[in-house]
């Protein structure tokens with residue numbers, strides 16, 4: 001492991017199930033320690049089972065989210081909140097419908113806002129007003145994107161509108177009926193917004209993420225690989241499974 005990668009604490013897990021369980025336990029522990037925690041949440045396939053374990057815990061142990069605030073990383077532009085493809089629906093389906101989080105404490109950018117620039121500013125402000133994210137959950141794209149911060153995004157970007165990389169649109173086309181239907185743009189928290197989080201839990205699962213994991217640990221810190229900025233953060237834990245590479 002290179003010197004610059006030192007701060008990244010890596011926990012390698014046996015499989016996806018173990019990773020999900022560990023991630024859920026991590027979040028639950030933090031919520032117990034601070035019942036009015038501000039969580040930063042991610043979508044995609046990777047955190048799905050973590051949410052399922054959080055839901056199980058909610059039913060079994062009654063961990064309460066009543067005072068927890070939740071801010072999502074990103075949302076597609078032009079996709080209505082009613083659509084099954086919106087991240088708004090994803091959060092409802094996978095987590096919010098089951099737990100006692102208050103609706104007014106759940107934040108997600110509105111991808112159908114008339115003025116997207118204003119929406120981004122407002123989102124950034126809402127987050128700042130609540131003191132920023134305490135614990136940010138992240139997944140990673142094969143090209144190293146975090147949130148929807150594609151390669152080339154400035155490390156100083158705050159919440160903004162992005163043009164999605166074609167590889168990202170292709171990767172996400174599995175949720176849409178055709179590639180044409182996948183939005184071309186999204187709103188995402190910027191890398192600076194993400195870096196302001198007090199703590200970060202990054203989930204990396206699957207062989208298709210092996211290269212991204214290796215680059216994260218051993219590569220340069222460069223905007224060509226957005227996740228590499230995490231090596232400058234003092235409190236990141238990486239939960240990894242399936243990469244089958246030594247780092």
Ligand code: GLP
Nearest residue numbers: 043044045046139140141147148
């Ligand atoms: C997406 C999301 C990211 C997510 C990443 C990986 O497009 N915007 O927040 O972490 O891609 O997704 P998955 O977990 O499905 O591989």
